[in-house]
Each structure stands twice: as structure tokens, then as C-alpha cells.
Amino acid sequence: MLIELPRQTEVFGSVKIHELQRILKLDSGGFENPMAKDIPFDELKDVLKRFAVIIPTKDEKIHLLDGVLRAIPFDCTVIVVSNSKRKEYDLYKMEKEAIASLHERVQQEIIVIHQKDPELGLAFYDAGYDYLLSKNGLVRNGKAEGMMIGMLLAKSVGKDFIGFADADNYIPGSVREYVLDYAAGFCMSESPYSMVRLHWRYKPKVVEDKLYFKKWGRVSEATNRYLNLLLSTNSGFETGVVVTGNAGEHAMTTKLADIMCYSPGYSVEPYHFVYLFDVFGHKAEKIAYPNAEAAGVEIFQIETLNPHIHEEKGGKHIKNMLLGSLCTIYNSKLCNDYVRSKVLEELGDILDPWEKPPEVTVMPPIGGIDADRFMNVLERKSETLERYEETRR
Amino acid sequence: MLIELPRQTEVFGSVKIHELQRILKLDSGGFENPMAKDIPFDELKDVLKRFAVIIPTKDEKIHLLDGVLRAIPFDCTVIVVSNSKRKEYDLYKMEKEAIASLHERVQQEIIVIHQKDPELGLAFYDAGYDYLLSKNGLVRNGKAEGMMIGMLLAKSVGKDFIGFADADNYIPGSVREYVLDYAAGFCMSESPYSMVRLHWRYKPKVVEDKLYFKKWGRVSEATNRYLNLLLSTNSGFETGVVVTGNAGEHAMTTKLADIMCYSPGYSVEPYHFVYLFDVFGHKAEKIAYPNAEAAGVEIFQIETLNPHIHEEKGGKHIKNMLLGSLCTIYNSKLCNDYVRSKVLEELGDILDPWEKPPEVTVMPPIGGIDADRFMNVLERKSETLERYEETRR
Numbered sequence: 098m099l100i101e102l103p104r105q106t107e108v109f110g111s112v113k114i115h116e117l118q119r120i121l122k123l124d125s126g127g128f129e130n131p132m133a134k135d136i137p138f139d140e141l142k143d144v145l146k147r148f149a150v151i152i153p154t155k156d157e158k159i160h161l162l163d164g165v166l167r168a169i170p171f172d173c174t175v176i177v178v179s180n181s182k183r184k185e186y187d188l189y190k191m192e193k194e195a196i197a198s199l200h201e202r203v204q205q206e207i208i209v210i211h212q213k214d215p216e217l218g219l220a221f222y223d224a225g226y227d228y229l230l231s232k233n234g235l236v237r238n239g240k241a242e243g244m245m246i247g248m249l250l251a252k253s254v255g256k257d258f259i260g261f262a263d264a265d266n267y268i269p270g271s272v273r274e275y276v277l278d279y280a281a282g283f284c285m286s287e288s289p290y291s292m293v294r295l296h297w298r299y300k301p302k303v304v305e306d307k308l309y310f311k312k313w314g315r316v317s318e319a320t321n322r323y324l325n326l327l328l329s330t331n332s333g334f335e336t337g338v339v340v341t342g343n344a345g346e347h348a349m350t351t352k353l354a355d356i357m358c359y360s361p362g363y364s365v366e367p368y369h370f371v372y373l374f375d376v377f378g379h380k381a382e383k384i385a386y387p388n389a390e391a392a393g394v395e396i397f398q399i400e401t402l403n404p405h406i407h408e409e410k411g412g413k414h415i416k417n418m419l420l421g422s423l424c425t426i427y428n429s430k431l432c433n434d435y436v437r438s439k440v441l442e443e444l445g446d447i448l449d450p451w452e453k454p455p456e457v458t459v460m461p462p463i464g465g466i467d468a469d470r471f472m473n474v475l476e477r478k479s480e481t482l483e484r485y486e487e488t489r490r
Numbered sequence: 491m492l493i494e495l496p497r498q499t500e501v502f503g504s505v506k507i508h509e510l511q512r513i514l515k516l517d518s519g520g521f522e523n524p525m526a527k528d529i530p531f532d533e534l535k536d537v538l539k540r541f542a543v544i545i546p547t548k549d550e551k552i553h554l555l556d557g558v559l560r561a562i563p564f565d566c567t568v569i570v571v572s573n574s575k576r577k578e579y580d581l582y583k584m585e586k587e588a589i590a591s592l593h594e595r596v597q598q599e600i601i602v603i604h605q606k607d608p609e610l611g612l613a614f615y616d617a618g619y620d621y622l623l624s625k626n627g628l629v630r631n632g633k634a635e636g637m638m639i640g641m642l643l644a645k646s647v648g649k650d651f652i653g654f655a656d657a658d659n660y661i662p663g664s665v666r667e668y669v670l671d672y673a674a675g676f677c678m679s680e681s682p683y684s685m686v687r688l689h690w691r692y693k694p695k696v697v698e699d700k701l702y703f704k705k706w707g708r709v710s711e712a713t714n715r716y717l718n719l720l721l722s723t724n725s726g727f728e729t730g731v732v733v734t735g736n737a738g739e740h741a742m743t744t745k746l747a748d749i750m751c752y753s754p755g756y757s758v759e760p761y762h763f764v765y766l767f768d769v770f771g772h773k774a775e776k777i778a779y780p781n782a783e784a785a786g787v788e789i790f791q792i793e794t795l796n797p798h799i800h801e802e803k804g805g806k807h808i809k810n811m812l813l814g815s816l817c818t819i820y821n822s823k824l825c826n827d828y829v830r831s832k833v834l835e836e837l838g839d840i841l842d843p844w845e846k847p848p849e850v851t852v853m854p855p856i857g858g859i860d861a862d863r864f865m866n867v868l869e870r871k872s873e874t875l876e877r878y879e880e881t882r883r
Contacts, residue, residue: 099596122596123666124564128881132595138531164691167795171517202525203492203515267694270663270796273516298557301660402560403663406799488521 099125110378145172151247154264168269180212204488211481253472260348265408279348282397291395294341297405355464363421424454492518503771538565542649544640547657561662573605597881604874646865653741658801672741675790684788687734690798748857756814817847
């Protein structure tokens with residue numbers, strides 16, 4: 098893979114944010130290049146072998162899920178966390194059948210579980226981590242909750258890198274690229290605490306009877322603007338380095354995933370930045386994570402070669418997305434009155450004049466959970482868990 | 491790569507047509523699999539090193555061309571044959587600049603030439619091959635003509651495999667897959683005379699405000715139906731094996747390319763089949779190509795994992811495409827009265843009752859042209875030819 102070198106990197110406390118880097122070529126020739134980083138396939142492969150791709154899914158077309166699964170590099174472990182309906186007809190059963198039939202031919206390691214599995218609720222309860230549970234003891238609905246389930250399963254099979262992909266992608270080749278881009282980021286990283294966030298080259302929309310290759314959505318634009326403002330007002334130097342505030346496509350080292358706090362709903366992705374700024378961005382009285390502090394946290398932002406075309410569900414709650422994203426910034430420890438007033442201005446037609454953005458729900462780090470024990474509980478009792486192993490070569 | 495084995499292969503004279511094979515996985519684990527063929531990446535790479543990808547282009551958006559070039563596997567040689575406009579503004583110059591700038595970073599071997607280069611006309615004239623030339627001595631307009639220029643350049647740099655890709659593809663990852671699928675076909679082939687034709691999994695169309703994942707176009711459906719009818723009436727056994735009659739995405743061994751006749755316009759792809767049926771499908775009085783006859787000609791049909799989304803230009807002359815495709819079948823030596831009457835029926839609303847489908851223009855094999863000499867002429871005099879070499883590793 099051949100990828101642009103970042104010309105600029107913003108350093109904020111112990112957080113490094115690299116400028117957007119373009120994928121120049123999906124493979125490469127392995128020669129000296131002053132303008133770009135050449136990553137041999139073997140290096141990518143080494144990362145992929147230690148990589149789990151988590152696919153949270155809910156009532157997606159089986160066709161799309163099948164295409165995505167066929168595109169993900171073989172060396173990764175795939176973890177499907179489904180919250181699909183099981184009443185009327187059992188869509189989860191069909192998903193499992195599709196996965197079983199694919200696995201029979203492909204033999205890639207795949208783990209699949211249902212978000213509403215009662216044993217999953219019990220396993221979290223048993224681990225003393227009840228932040229994901231609703232009153233009936235089951236894991237709540239929500240993609241962020243599904244992602245966290247996936248992260249624990251990834252840890253239980255000993256993976257060092259965790260990345261996310263959506264099941265509603267029309268272009269299998271794009272999903273494949275996302276995973277390779279993640280791996281490229283980790284190949285470039287110098288810290289065991291790092292994160293890769295993708296920026297789609299285009300996100301085509303159907304406009305009248307044609308495809309229009311949009312680059313930025315309204316929400317992303319606003320999220321990035323205020324994340325940059327938060328950064329600028331604290332460092333004293335204006336910056337536009339953040340361009341992936343809402344990046345659903347992202348990956349982390351397990352070490353970083355272990356010390357992150359997570360936020361549910363639309364705030365999950367921008368909250369990554371806010372959390373890292375809050376914890377690592379300035380001299381704190383008490384250092385919470387001395388190892389990460391010493392090694393530094395590295396964030397890579399990579400522009401994909403492929404466009405992103407996914408299922409348009411309509412009713413995308415633009416207002417809720419904007420509110421969910423910006424409330425993370427408003428509630429940051431680092432947010433001053435000026436940034437707060439700007440955020441309130443942006444939310445002018447969403448909030449009433451006397452309203453404030455809601456508090457951010459924060460789910461604490463999962464690093465303390467014993468993932469082996471978590472998996473043991475599930476393996477003994479879960480009805481929905483299925484593990485398809487990689488055939489030994 | 492993991493690809494389905496064909497369950498059935500039709501043999502017609504010395505032509506073997508394999509049933510459609512699906513790509514199960516873009517990479518694979520290298521284990522024994524009774525249901526699928528596992529092709530290790532190293533084998534694909536061996537083919538790619540001997541492979542030229544020809545991109546005929548005309549007034550395409552530079553953005554799209556750039557994406558396609560960045561996606562094509564590094565080990566291939568890329569040959570861009572442009573027929574873009576040079577008056578008003580010189581689009582060809584911009585294409586060359588984009589290619590030069592990409593090459594500077596990527597260092598892949600790329601050859602580019604303009605279809606209307608007077609020296610190109612002269613080189614063909616010099617080779618005694620004037621079937622592509624118009625009265626002014628320049629190569630005619632047309633994609634088929636551009637493809638033939640590309641084939642000669644591929645031969646001149648000693649490539650063993652030649653494949654085609656369009657420059658108007660919205661999904662770089664799809665183009666990448668096409669080239670890998672071609673390579674997979676050649677890895678499976680047992681004859682030095684073989685051809686790989688791709689069948690898109692879907693070809694999405696914008697229908698109202700949504701994408702509709704179409705599988706078959708009206709023209710393809712008709713072309714395949716009559717190619718199969720031609721085959722069935724001659725073999726005496728009904729078959730539906732041909733599903734890639736109009737496959738613009740196809741590749742050939744240079745050995746096969748050397749002995750093929752070509753037809754211009756919309757008939758170029760279906761004519762491949764008709765030509766092979768006519769020459770190799772039955773006992774001829776005189777064997778024209780004994781080596782190919784002895785080795786057999788193998789045709790692979792592969793279903794891509796990725797959908798095909800390309801620039802919709804509108805004004806696709808469905809009627810002309812249908813006429814262009816079916817006239818190859820009508821004019822086949824093997825076409826009997828029954829098939830002819832069926833073709834005429836299909837063309838009922840295109841042709842008047844007293845009209846017959848036009849004769850097929852046939853351009854004879856290029857195997858006799860001295861490709862080195864052809865390239866020498868160009869290298870000495872051509873103003874538009876540019877060769878960007880691969881940096882030695």
C-alpha cells in the first residue's frame with residue numbers, strides 16, 4: 098500500500114493528531130519514496146492476523162451482509178453482533194445460516210452473537226459492568242452497545258487491534274479497503290495507543306436521477322468545526338486538523354480501547370476526540386494512565402480511495418445527530434464560554450433559548466473486565482453465540 | 491482468492507465454455523476445499539507481472555481516471571489509449587499530466603498514447619494493417635479501435651495477458667477486483683489460448699430516488715439468449731452456459747488475442763464468441779490455427795463480488811446495441827434458418843420487414859504485425875506517446 102505522509106501533525110498534550118493522508122495506491126512496488134510511505138503487504142498481513150473486524154448489524158439485508166463478509170481480508174477475525182429481529186420471523190437465524198454456509202466454503206474465523214442474548218446481559222452483570230444493561234437485565238438497543246460487545250469478544254480471542262465496519266455497505270471492495278487502511282494506520286503508528294479514523298473520498302447521494310459525489314455532510318462539517326475550535330482555543334493556535342469527527346469507520350489498538358470511555362448513540366465517534374482531549378490533552382492533576390501518557394496517543398486520519406455507498410434508510414435524524422455530536426464538545430472539560438456560545442448558536446434551531454445541550458452519557462473503560470471469564474460465561478450458556486474457527490493451514 | 495469451481499463446462503469443437511463462477515472471497519486461507527478453488531496471492535502476482543491492463547478512454551472525468559489508475563494492481567502495466575478532445579482545450583494534455591503526477595509517486599509502468607496520433611496511423615500503415623484507418627490516414631474513432639491499439643502496445647512490451655478496464659468506473663475497488671478476477675481465470679486455465687469474461691454481480695441504476703440493483707440489461711439478456719441458441723442448434727443440446735455475451739470487462743492471453751478477428755462498435759464483445767464458434771466450433775475443412783486447435787480455447791466467466799457503477803451518459807443507443815450484438819449471430823457461419831428467423835423476430839421493431847441485419851465488419855488478426863517495429867516507429871516520431879517506467883526495485 099502506498100499512502101501519503103502527513104505534512105503536519107498537531108500535538109495536544111500527549112495526543113498526536115496526524116493530518117488527513119490519502120491512499121495513493123492499494124498496493125505498491127516497495128521502492129524509496131520521499132513523498133509517500135510504502136507499506137509492504139506482509140506488514141499489513143502481520144497486523145491483519147491480530148485484527149478483529151466488528152460488524153454491528155440490525156435488520157440488514159442478508160445480501161449486503163454476505164458481500165461485506167466476503168470482502169473482509171481472510172486473516173482477520175470477524176465478529177458480527179446482531180440486534181436483528183427474532184419475532185415474526187427469526188432474521189438472526191437467517192444471518193447465522195448465511196454465515197455458517199459462507200464459513201463452510203471460506204473457513205475464516207467468525208464469531209456471531211445476538212445483542213439481546215440474556216446470557217450476554219448476565220455476563221456483563223457478572224463482570225460488574227452494568228452500564229450497558231436496561232432494567233430487564235438485557236443489553237440495551239444501540240450500535241455503540243453492539244460495538245462494546247464486539248470489543249469484549251475481540252479481547253477474549255486475544256486480538257491486538259479492533260476495527261468497525263457497517264453491514265449496509267453496497268460496495269464490498271470498499272469494506273475491504275477500510276480494513277486494509279486500518280492496518281496501514283497501525284503499521285505507521287509508533288505508539289501502542291493509537292486510533293485510525295477514515296474519511297470517505299466521496300459519499301454519493303442520489304440527487305434527482307443521478308449520483309452526486311458529496312464530500313461532506315452538514316453534521317460532519319459542524320462536528321469537525323467545533324472539535325477544531327475546542328482544540329484551537331485550548332492550544333492558542335488555530336487548526337483545522339480534525340476532519341473525521343463523525344467517522345463511523347474507525348479502529349483502535351486494544352490497549353487504547355481498554356482505557357477509552359464510550360458514549361452511546363450519535364455521540365460515540367466525536368466523543369472519542371473529546372475524551373482524549375479531556376484526559377490526555379492537558380496537564381492533569383492526577384495522571385490516570387501513565388503508560389499511555391508516556392507513550393502518547395496517536396490518531397491517524399486516512400482518506401479512502403473508494404467512495405462510500407450504503408443503504409439509505411431515510412429519516413436520518415440530522416438534528417439528533419448534530420445535537421448528539423455537539424453536546425460532547427459543549428460538555429468537554431476544556432470547553433470555554435466562547436466555544437459554548439458558538440455551539441449554542443449552531444444549535445439555535447434545535448434547542449429552545451432556555452435549553453442546554455444534554456449531559457453526555459459516559460460508559461467507563463472496559464479494560465477492567467476479565468474478557469476470558471466473560472467469554473467462558475457465554476460459551477457455557479449462550480444460545481445465540483456461535484464460533485466458526487479458522488481451519489488450520 | 492477463493493472462487494467457485496464450475497459445475498459444468500460446455501465443449502463445442504475445441505472451445506470450452508465454463509459455467510459462471512462466483513468469487514467467494516477476494517483472498518483466502520490456502521486450505522483444501524472440495525467446493526472451491528483456492529488461488530494463492532503469489533500465483534495471481536505471477537500472472538499480474540505479465541499482464542497489461544488497457545484503458546480506452548474518451549473525454550472522461552480526470553477524477554474517475556485517477557481513481558481507476560490508483561486501484562489497478564501495481565504489478566501490471568497500464569496502457570491508456572485516449573481519444574479525448576484536443577481542440578478548444580487539450581484534455582489529453584491534462585490526462586497526461588495527471589498520469590505523470592501519479593507516476594511520480596507510484597512508479598507503476600504506464601504507457602499512454604492518443605488514438606488520433608498521426609504516427610499511430612502511419613505505424614499501422616507501415617505494418618500493412620490498414621483496417622483501422624480512415625481516409626485521412628488516422629485511426630478511426632471507436633473503442634474497439636482503441637482496444638486494438640492497446641493490444642499492440644501490450645505486445646510490444648512483451649506481455650502475455652491483456653485485459654480491459656473502463657475509465658468511467660465510480661468504484662476504484664471494483665476495477666481492482668476485475669484485474670484480480672482476470673488473473674484468477676488465467677491461473678485456472680489449462681490452455682495458452684484462453685479468455686476471461688466478467689459478469690457483474692449487480693449493475694445499480696438510479697430509479698427514482700434510490701439505487702436499484704439490476705442484474706441483467708435487456709441487451710445482455712437477448713445477446714446471451716441468441717448466443718446460446720446458436721450453440722444449442724449446432725450441438726443439438728440445449729444450453730444456457732453463455733452469460734457474458736456483452737462483457738466489456740474481458741481479458742485474453744496474448745496468444746489468443748493474436749489469432750482473433752475483431753469487430754468494431756457494439757458487436758466487439760459478442761463477436762468474440764461468434765468468431766470462436768465459427769473457427770473452432772466445428773470440424774473445418776482447413777484448420778487455420780493447428781496449435782490453438784490442439785490446445786483448445788478456454789473461456790472463463792466470472793461473477794464479480796463488487797457491483798459495477800459507472801458514469802451514466804444517457805443516450806445509450808439500446809437499439810444500436812441490440813442490432814450490433816445480434817447481427818454477429820445472424821451472420822455466423824453456423825446460423826441456420828431457425829436462429830435467423832428468431833433473431834429477425836427480436837429485431838422486429840428495429841429493422842423494417844424487408845431489411846436484414848447488416849454485415850459484420852471484421853478486422854483480421856493482429857498476430858502478423860511486428861509489434862517491436864510498430865513501437866519503434868512510434869518511439870521515434872510520436873508526439874503523444876509517453877512511457878513511464880516502473881522504477882526498478
